[in-house]
Amino acid sequence: MTKNNIDSDELDSLNTLAAGLVHEIKNPLNAISINLQLLNEDLENSNIEKxxxxxxxxxxxxxxxxxxxSILSDFLRFAKRHELHLESCDINEVIDSVxxxxxxxxxxxxxxxxxSYDTKLPKCNLDSNVMKQALLNVILNAQQAMPDGGELIVRTYGNSENIFIDITDTGVGIHRDKIDKIFQVYYSTKKNGTGLGLPAAKRIIEENKGTISIRSEDGKGSSFLIKLPVNSKHHEE
Ligand SMILES: Nc1ncnc2c1ncn2[C@@H]1O[C@H](COP(=O)(O)OP(=O)(O)O)[C@@H](O)[C@H]1O
Ligand SMILES: [Mg+2]
Structure with missing residues (x-):
């Protein structure tokens, strides 16, 4: 039988390999960047023709x-396996810091x-630092979807089992045909996009036993709904 899927151990070693490669590229890139900066200063101090x-x-x-x-940094953040440091969190505070x-x-x-926060939400058991990264990715997209301004509406609510975070923007929206693509690795419609923001956010949320879904209307805006369990038991599994 042909093998189409790679198992998680193989994926882990691929990730390690790729992360190593990225670091190897970043070092000379850093040297290039510093020298370009110096070259720039040399040019400013020289009397080259106007x-x-x-x-x-x-x-x-x-x-x-x-x-x-920045492509390499995004890739590193995406490829990194997160070791979760779970703590009891007030999700409103986590969102506020982002x-x-x-x-x-x-x-x-x-x-x-x-x-619009529900101030009586139960605490959530999650890794607040990685969750901040996931929320930041979603919120930055919302911001980038409103180049001429608009509203970013963040709402939290919940019940005894789940809490919900609704992040809505009044931006460009996403066409119906494209909605299935936005969580795909490297899918981006932006000139300087990497297409890794949403796949990373989704992965982090799922590692925290949550889900993320989207509703969008082309030209009107988008809503991302994140659902997280209140008493997640993933550390016991
Ligand atoms: N709030 C949003 N409004 C409109 N389009 C969005 C929104 N969030 C994501 N998208 C679409 O999904 C694509 C993928 O997002 P992402 O994975 O963060 O990559 P990037 O931001 O680098 O393009 C974006 O290029 C954009 O087309
Ligand atoms: Mg993005």
């Missing part, structure tokens, strides 16, 4: 190097952040 294309070319190289670096982080940029982009 219409020289050199400074522009160096800047272009710097931009491409920094793009390569919103505090992005709010200066949101304000600059005329995005209003509206919060």
């Amino acid at each position: 219409d020289s294309k050199m400074p522009r070319r160096v800047r272009l190289l710097q931009k491409e190097v920094s793009r390569l670096d 919103l505090d982080f992005i709010s200066p940029e949101a304000m600059q982009n005329s995005i209003r952040i509206l919060k």
Whole structure:
């Protein structure tokens, strides 16, 4: 029988191999970046002709190097196996720290952040640091979907078994035909996108025994709904 699926041990060693490769690429890339920076300074201090294309070319190289670096960082974050450090968390606080982080940029982009939290939510057993990364990926997408401003509405609610986080934006929305693609690795419609944000978010949420789903209307906006169990027992499995 032909083998189409790789098991999780094989995936682990592939991930380790790939992460090693990424680090090997990052080091020389770092050296290139530093030297481009120095070259830039040399150019500024030299008396090259005004219409020289050199400074522009160096800047272009710097931009491409920094793009390569962010692709590699995204990949590392995605490939990394998370060892979960579970703790009892107030999910509203976890969300707030992500919103505090992005709010200066949101304000600059005329995005209003509206919060509607259930303050009586039960505590959730999860790894707050990796969960922040997942929420950040979803919230950054919402922000990027509203280049001309809009509203970012974050709502939490729950019952004795689950808590729900609804992240809604009034942005460009997603066409019905594309909805199935957005969680695929490397799917991106953005010029500088890596297509790893949502797959990483989904993986983190599932590692925390939750789910993520989406509703979207093309041209009107999107809603991501994250469901997390209240008393997750995954550390006992
Ligand atoms: N809130 C959103 N509104 C509109 N489109 C979205 C939203 N979130 C995700 N998408 C779509 O899903 C794609 C994949 O998202 P993601 O995995 O984060 O990669 P990236 O942000 O690097 O493109 C995006 O390129 C975009 O087309
Ligand atoms: Mg993204």
